[in-house]
Amino acid sequence: MIEIAESINSFAKDSRQSGFESPKDDLLEIPVSEINLVLKDLTSIYNSLVETLRNGGVERGRELARTIENNTLALKAEKDPIQKMLLLNAFIKQLNNKIRGALNSKVHEGKNTITVSTKIKARAIQIIDYLRIKIADEPQRKEISLDSSQCRILFSSKDGDKVSRRDTIRAMARAWHYWPDLRLEHRPNDGRMTMRLIGSVKDLSISPEFEYKDDKSKGGSIWQRSRLDELSIIFGFTQPKAEDF
Known part of the structure; x- marks a missing residue:
């Protein structure tokens, strides 16, 4: 040089x-x-x-x-x-x-597009949506994290089902795969070796985009959730539908 x-x-x-x-x-x-x-x-x-x-x-x-x-x-x-x-x-x-x-x-042009076709993928995207909303609500934060216990509460509040620790960690690993700026690691000084997702708010400024496929259609049409639809669901302007998630 x-x-x-x-x-x-x-x-x-x-x-x-x-x-x-x-x-x-x-x-x-x-x-x-x-x-x-x-x-x-x-x-x-x-x-x-x-x-x-x-x-x-x-x-x-x-x-x-x-x-x-x-x-x-x-x-x-x-x-x-x-x-x-x-x-x-x-x-x-x-x-x-x-x-x-x-x-x-x-x-x-380079946004990551994800097609939802399994529960693991859907839960991973639920994690990403939750983190994205938290970042938007608290922009002053320097770092954001979500551990496996919090993820299980998040999943149960939506589905009403108890999600196993194994499936929770699988969903967290998939979220990390979709959003590489996150880190998946054990929570420090925790004898139970609790897993957590953590990342710098600055590094997480660009999040992946998603496409949602209706499993019942078996390869049918793809629905793209717009930012307006997302905000409507978050703030309760419209009644959320099953396909919204």
């Missing part, structure tokens, strides 16, 4: 030698050492964005190498310190826009 830091050249003692000064502009004297610190910070941000592009698969290989090389050559060619700083800032904005575009694409 071509390090962008190599393209930060030493500056002239007087920037007026480069012809940058305009007679109509007010002059602000800034020590060259402070300009260097700003450029150093901008360089660090630039390199971090490059690593994000590479690790996230937004740009790799020749495409990324070409971007870095073109930016480096442009910076080396620019002698004025202020113009160099503005140029580096422009490159940072370009990289940031690429990352933001990739994230938007992931949100709109």
Whole structure:
């Protein structure tokens, strides 16, 4: 990788030698050492964005190498310190826009779609719906968790049936599979080794989407629950139907 830091050249003692000064502009004297610190910070941000592009698969290989090389050559060619700083800032904005575009694409096109066809899947999605509602109701929380005992209460409140510990953990494991930003682990300092799902609210900002299949139809039509339907069910605007869940 071509390090962008190599393209930060030493500056002239007087920037007026480069012809940058305009007679109509007010002059602000800034020590060259402070300009260097700003450029150093901008360089660090630039390199971090490059690593994000590479690790996230937004740009790799020749495409990324070409971007870095073109930016480096442009910076080396620019002698004025202020113009160099503005140029580096422009490159940072370009990289940031690429990352933001990739994230938007992931949100709109890469959502995980799950077809409900078994009780285990249905219970897993019930867990995810519960966690998603809790996050929306308490956005100030940094972390959210749900243990197996709480899950069994959640299941019984819906079905009225007692769900076994084994089936509860299977549903929790399936929820973890559907929402990888969760972690499935034993609750700390618990002699009973109670399982729990836990995750950072920040990491759980993007949740999976679901499709619901009517088992009785045996391969019949797929019903997609919209966000409006979901809110109606949650807040009691409509009477929930069996297929809603």
